[in-house]
Amino acid sequence: MAMNLDRRNFLGLAGLGVGAAALAACGGPSTGGSATSSSPSDIDFTGVKPAGSFDFWTSHPGQSQAVEQSIIDKFQAKFPDIKVNLVTAGANYEEIAQKFQTSQAAKSALPGLVVLSDVWWFRYYTNGNIIPLDGLIKQMDVKIDDFQKSLVADYQYANKQWALPYGRSTPLFYYNKDHFKAAGLPDRAPKTWQEFAEWAPKLQASSGAKYAYIYPALAGYAGWTLQNNLWGWGGSWSNGWTFNCDSTESVTALQWAQDSIYKDKWAGVSSKNAADDFSAGITSTTISSTGDLLGVLKSAKFNVGVGFLPGGPKAETNVCPTGGAGLGIPSGVSKEVQLAAATFLKFMTEPENTAAFSAATGYMPTRVSADMTAVLAKTPQIKTAMDQLAVTKVQDNARVFLPGADQEMAKAAAKILTQQGDVKATMTDLKTTLDGIYTKDVKPKLKS
Template sequence: MSFTLDRRFFLTLAGAGAGAAALSACGGPSTTPGAAATTVADIDFSGVKPAASIDFWSNHPGKSQDVEKSIIEKFHAKYPDIKVNLVTAGANYEEIAQKFQTAQAAKSGLPSLVVLSDVWWFRYYLNESIIPLDSLVKQLDVKLDDFRTSLVDDYKYDGKQWALPYGRSTPLFYYNKDHFAAAGLPDRAPATWQEFAGWAPKLKAASGAQYAFMHPALAGYAGWTLQNNLWGEGGGWSKEWDITCDSAESVAALQAAQDSVYKDAWAGVSSKESADDFAAGLASATLSSTGSLIGILKSAKFNVGVGFLPGGSKVTSGVCPTGGAGLGIPSGVTKEEQLAAAMFLQFMTEPENTAAFSAATGYMPTRTSADMTAVLAKTPQIKIAMDQLAVTKVQDNARAFLPGADQEMAKAAAKILTQEADVKATMTELKATLEGIYTKDVKPKLKA
């Protein structure tokens, strides 16, 4: 598998090619094209009147329900003829994706606007379950050039804009400043995981916490955050389409993670949400989304520090993945609902509202003109998250574009970190699984 291909070119081919139905075999939503597949790119909204009521499906990323309600109230004040119904469509990205898939299959009960995560929205692009936003962007004069380029371009494929960034994040290194001080450690994140491994015994001895570090919950997080560990050792889930999870570098990175739990016994594995475990004082440090920042600051009874993700023995910078979600408009609802949804989407992502959303959650402000002065004065930790954007790295193709791969990575990580399985054997098995997905469901779409 030495085929290399630019990720944007791949998506252009995938969108134009046939055979999307095969992707459904790998878990997650079906990717069989829907009835609107041949016409969604040609929607004309001239003369359309916005619907009087729309449903906005959210999982309230970063515990954002209150700020979502507040923004909706402001929207109602500006557009009293359009009612936005905020629907809790799941507790996480996976649940909201499954609910969206169920509504698609039933061809009823679809939302007008929906939260789409980094590893799920691509399937909806493939089966054209979401519409391109270009005609709406033009009609409503949405200022795309004011969005942070790296964030808005994540949804720009086949020459079209398929979603707008919403709850965009990176992982952050969170640490208990009080524990670090008690252990005589510097008030900063470690530069490398090797440095933290040297600190861990001191933290356990001085802090009284159960663990020096809490690995994030594996479901939904393993494939994302472990890229940091893998990249730091020169490995990865993949390099382009070469699956590299069983390379010597990748195995070394995951062996070190396993040793932190079993051999050296300074780390635990969160069963649900490491941010909550950290805020409760169970561990002196953890990795979690920037979207967890405000919740941690509110819940923790200690001084919270944040920093860039640690590097490894081979690579010390550029080891942080981006992630999070955008907002898309389904193809299976009326033009009137689509227009009303686009008006609300535009309002949600206005500079003032993106600043309010960031202040309430810790997610990245998606607009460059958003005035973050008051936010940063109150929560200066957000500046660390914003600064880390400059040293992020595009996620591995294997996680972002192989359907069902994220779940397979989580299963493999669970074997390694909760069952003490042999790392090399587990990664060899995972490689075979990922190559099978690539060979069957992706490679047929690629042109040499």
């Protein structure tokens, strides 16, 4: 059966409920490594007793340490024989990933459960550092069909589930309602960036803010949020494993972004945190994570509005990526620890707990059946993020599957947006870099 089942095709099939059958028939791409050589049924936990304790490594996404501990306390009241040690393993996704990577290399103490971001989990899959969860999901009767499809599918590859969604987010368009009112603008996010470009001079003239719009800090997640611009113009970082960041459409999108700063002079680039800049009134609008929502609402001294991400001249919808992190179980710990961690993983992602996590952080509930009534009554803006899930798009392979590519995208964005570098030349150089990463670090581990 001739069919190219890359991740995008697989997720599209999975959304139709035929992904498993199609991959089984076609023998879709698999990746080398100890974890990928066995099927979920090979991991047999029959007769295994859960370990008495394990470490849960987290970076507390969305300032979630208190709610994480609260959920752990509830878990241990129900399962007193399993102690969960909450470990701050880094200040962000990168730090926790580096710690996990270092522990693998040093063969030192590993966690039973670990937070894995969207740009890090795949390399652990290719290296065999995490186990497929399918067998445990079946054995423990985890209601996988009750997870938000677009969120759980982000951790599926080669017909296996490698993590469950945890602190999941989309970027949101944040706007200062007071500035919009003063400028005589409608109380909504712009439908397209072209529409916003018409609004920007009015905002600058009436708001007193330094910028009408500020781009997220490039050292953060430029590769994530700029997918919105690229997709709106018909471009992308990549199409499957074809890297087309230097395409006419991609270059045009980023040239427009550069012009908004240097030519039209209504935009800037955050030096540290765009959400903080927005809350401080430095800018009238920005794009930032759903996970920043509660912090913005708490610190802003003005009326905050949120909306879907704007489209572009080629696409006005499906221009929003998902993002954030999931929870995975390392392969380098004992079955006893894996089973204990899986017991907690099931509990952590139950509807009641995902609703509590969402209420405390602003992240999206990962379960369809989560009762969000009380949360939405208190923070109705969260519903915008939930509604936007229906028009999200799978992230480009180049960003989430190539080790270190996100940092390379940030460097390229910095050249374009803070140094006014030549867009075409910068994107051509980036394509060469991405091709090199794929050829050296990914392609040898993929099998057709």
